[in-house]
Amino acid sequence: MSVAGAEVARFGRPIKGPSALGGDARRFFHLTWTLAVTEFKLRFFGSVLGYLWQLMRPLLFFGVLLLVFTQFVKLGNNVYQYPVVLLMSIVIYTFFAEATGGAVGSLVDREALVRKIHFPRMVIPLAVVLNAYFNLLLNLVAVFIFALARGVNPRVSWLELPLLLLLLGVFVTGIAMLVSALYVRFRDMRPIWEVVTQMLFYASPILYVIERIPKPSLQKAVMCNPLAAILDQVRHSVVDPHAPSAAAAIGGAGRLAIPLGLVVLVFVLGFWLFNRQAPRIAEQL
Amino acid sequence: MVVDGVSKTFRLPREQVHTLKERALHPLRRTSYETLDALRDVSFAVPHGEFFGIVGRNGSGKSTLLKCMAGIYAVDVGAIYVNGRVSTFIELGVGFNPDLAARDNIALNAIMLGLSPRDARERFDRVIEFAELEDFVDLKLKNYSSGMQVRLAFSVMIQVDADILLIDEVLAVGDAAFQQKCFDVFHRMKDEGKTILFVTHDMGSVKRFCNRALLIEKGDVKLIGKPDEIASNYVELNFGRDAGRQEEGTERYGDQSAEIVDAWFEDEHGLRQTALPQGRPCSFRMRVVFHRDVKLPALAVLFENDRHHHVFVTSTDRMGTTGHFEAGESAVFSTTFENAFAPGRVYASPWVARSGQDLLDRRPRMTSVVVTGTQHTGGMVDLPHDVALSRADEPAAAEPSPA
Numbered sequence: 001m002s003v004a005g006a007e008v009a010r011f012g013r014p015i016k017g018p019s020a021l022g023g024d025a026r027r028f029f030h031l032t033w034t035l036a037v038t039e040f041k042l043r044f045f046g047s048v049l050g051y052l053w054q055l056m057r058p059l060l061f062f063g064v065l066l067l068v069f070t071q072f073v074k075l076g077n078n079v080y081q082y083p084v085v086l087l088m089s090i091v092i093y094t095f096f097a098e099a100t101g102g103a104v105g106s107l108v109d110r111e112a113l114v115r116k117i118h119f120p121r122m123v124i125p126l127a128v129v130l131n132a133y134f135n136l137l138l139n140l141v142a143v144f145i146f147a148l149a150r151g152v153n154p155r156v157s158w159l160e161l162p163l164l165l166l167l168l169g170v171f172v173t174g175i176a177m178l179v180s181a182l183y184v185r186f187r188d189m190r191p192i193w194e195v196v197t198q199m200l201f202y203a204s205p206i207l208y209v210i211e212r213i214p215k216p217s218l219q220k221a222v223m224c225n226p227l228a229a230i231l232d233q234v235r236h237s238v239v240d241p242h243a244p245s246a247a248a249a250i251g252g253a254g255r256l257a258i259p260l261g262l263v264v265l266v267f268v269l270g271f272w273l274f275n276r277q278a279p280r281i282a283e284q285l
Numbered sequence: 286m287v288v289d290g291v292s293k294t295f296r297l298p299r300e301q302v303h304t305l306k307e308r309a310l311h312p313l314r315r316t317s318y319e320t321l322d323a324l325r326d327v328s329f330a331v332p333h334g335e336f337f338g339i340v341g342r343n344g345s346g347k348s349t350l351l352k353c354m355a356g357i358y359a360v361d362v363g364a365i366y367v368n369g370r371v372s373t374f375i376e377l378g379v380g381f382n383p384d385l386a387a388r389d390n391i392a393l394n395a396i397m398l399g400l401s402p403r404d405a406r407e408r409f410d411r412v413i414e415f416a417e418l419e420d421f422v423d424l425k426l427k428n429y430s431s432g433m434q435v436r437l438a439f440s441v442m443i444q445v446d447a448d449i450l451l452i453d454e455v456l457a458v459g460d461a462a463f464q465q466k467c468f469d470v471f472h473r474m475k476d477e478g479k480t481i482l483f484v485t486h487d488m489g490s491v492k493r494f495c496n497r498a499l500l501i502e503k504g505d506v507k508l509i510g511k512p513d514e515i516a517s518n519y520v521e522l523n524f525g526r527d528a529g530r531q532e533e534g535t536e537r538y539g540d541q542s543a544e545i546v547d548a549w550f551e552d553e554h555g556l557r558q559t560a561l562p563q564g565r566p567c568s569f570r571m572r573v574v575f576h577r578d579v580k581l582p583a584l585a586v587l588f589e590n591d592r593h594h595h596v597f598v599t600s601t602d603r604m605g606t607t608g609h610f611e612a613g614e615s616a617v618f619s620t621t622f623e624n625a626f627a628p629g630r631v632y633a634s635p636w637v638a639r640s641g642q643d644l645l646d647r648r649p650r651m652t653s654v655v656v657t658g659t660q661h662t663g664g665m666v667d668l669p670h671d672v673a674l675s676r677a678d679e680p681a682a683a684e685p686s687p688a
Binding site: 013014015018026027030031034038041042112113115116117118119279280282283 | 380384
């Protein structure tokens with residue numbers, strides 16, 4: 001028996017400092033769930049229209065964009081079911097922006113918890129992502145009602161959507177870990193991330209569809225962005241089977257390794273950084 | 286629970302470098318920080334079932350120690366071992382949200398403290414009952430009075446089952462009746478054989494609950510021992526230092542043809558002190574310099590407590606005549622007594638007068654001393670006394686009748 005083992009037998013288990021994961025998996029889940037649900041509830045408590053606001057924001061945004069890009073700038077002409085594609089993309093982008101943007105300040109905002117109780121630190125950014133998922137699901141209900149009303153036919157390939165959203169979730173979680181851990185030490189993470197999110201909005205096929213990009217090389221470059229690849233694949237599998245799939249747009253299924261690799265890279269990097277920071281977060285707030 | 290040689294150092298940046306721009310412009314500045322040794326080689330062991338107090342002044346490191354034990358801070362050196370489930374109460378009502386109803390907050394707080402959602406629901410009624418808030422279950426927390434919030438939080442806390450509880454000064458909550466209830470709970474926990482580590486300033490509760498206690502000062506363990514011992518050491522630590530130099534009264538009356546130049550307290554060994562333990566002999570002395578001839582001066586001193594109550598007065602009248610002092614002479618007045626003042630600050634206002642008439646010098650609150658003791662009875666003095674109680678229900682016939 002090692003020395004450490006003998007000590008554990010004599011004194012009980014050692015108390016470890018705070019960590020990113022660690023501890024009881026059930027408690028981890030309960031905490032994440034409770035935080036996300038509470039946040040979700042709070043959003044709609046004080047306001048009269050409650051859930052409607054959650055829906056109104058992307059819908060109003062959608063209305064304005066639809067008007068501009070079908071009437072003034074003819075970006076949406078000759079695109080099959082352009083309004084549905086636009087709404088779907090906006091809702092998914094909203095999820096992305098909400099989850100990552102909310103994660104930036106999450107550790108600092110939850111200072112009271114971080115400094116007062118012992119729990120795996122990862123709970124906090126994960127709860128933000130989970131809360132964003134709740135909102136996404138509600139918004140998707142509206143999107144599908146809209147799509148069916150516009151005559152988009154249900155297809156088996158709709159089943160791809162949960163997988164794609166899960167993949168997006170991995171990407172978003174990676175970013176959430178990265179930015180929340182960085183924000184503890186560098187407060188300018190917030191403006192930086194706001195700009196990046198803004199840029200990603202225009203760099204992803206939301207207002208336009210991918211085949212409208214004139215240069216094929218530029219098309220392929222845009223598709224390297226995981227958000228763009230996921231949005232394009234959602235359009236292909238949910239709305240328009242004749243639209244180029246992500247694989248087609250990037251020029252071969254093999255090349256999908258680039259956006260996929262980026263997702264994995266961001267996740268690993270985020271996890272590594274968060275894990276490294278976790279024990280000291282309480283002191284650095 | 287065993288704490289083995291734990292040290293903890295905080296790095297306090299002199300200039301908080303918080304933005305990337307600053308970091309990019311001043312890449313070398315990051316080395317500028319001070320270190321603060323919050324804990325230095327702290328070791329102790331608490332056996333199962335003990336009620337263990339941790340006391341110390343503000344900033345002595347006791348809360349840091351508790352946070353290390355709770356796993357909120359990572360320790361730099363050393364290790365902490367624990368046998369059993371630990372629950373920490375650094376603050377009441379962690380996770381409480383003012384915009385939610387009490388019902389939701391109970392669940393939230395209980396889950397934060399480590400209960401499963403199902404347990405939290407099951408114990409809901411007990412929490413509400415203990416907090417005596419049955420009528421306010423669906424009221425938003427922001428509409429609660431602060432006392433009600435604290436009661437609610439405390440009620441949740443005691444529902445959490447753990448073998449080892451780490452508690453950071455949460456005893457002073459609620460009204461008297463609720464406080465009694467809390468004390469009952471602590472006694473019950475003690476009886477149930479739970480191990481409790483308890484951080485506090487309140488020596489009363491240390492003596493009341495703890496089996497043993499630890500005194501920590503500037504990150505070092507000063508003493509581990511019996512509550513009484515710790516309590517008296519703590520009080521000395523608290524008042525020993527800067528206590529005496531407190532606001533010397535600047536007011537002055539009289540023509541100063543005799544001057545009180547110095548006044549001080551001494552302990553039983555004749556050493557000047559700024560803090561004196563209750564119940565021990567002590568002295569007050571003042572030195573007077575006469576600038577003119579004074580026949581039969583009267584010297585006196587009034588002791589006041591911090592509420593301006595005149596507690597005790599004595600003077601040279603007690604000793605008959607004082608004599609004749611010539612210009613340039615000086616004299617020392619002293620009075621020795623058993624220190625029966627209630628714990629707290631005692632001020633001395635000495636004066637010197639020409640026998641019965643003109644005031645020569647009076648210096649209100651010229652000096653003060655802190656009386657240390659651990660019991661606060663509410664009185665101005667604690668005289669040595671006995672208390673007896675005997676049954677009075679003997680038949681009246683037993684008493685000698687006047688007839």
